[in-house]
Amino acid sequence: MEKTNALQMRKNLGSVLKKLARKGKPVLVEQNRKPVAALISLDDYKKRFVDVEADAQRDQIVQKIKQAKLKLPKGKTSLDLIRDLRSS
16 A cells, blocks of 8 residues: 555545556555555445445335236336336
8 A cells, every 4th residue: 555644645635546547556645654544545435435325215116116006007017117117
């Protein structure tokens, strides 16, 4: 893991970000020789936070749909209902 301190970070943000993009490894930011933050690449952020959150939201929606116990009108499939909703 790369390390940098807050002063170097302020002075050389562009080069720190280039290193992060090139190597893909997190950068540990220290202040007064103590770790205070970590920078991660955008891909890592998406994998660890955004995609996980979206998966959780999808799971909640699926559970709500299952709990609703919707009944289809006679002669219609779920695909028919979706088509009807899209055309409205």
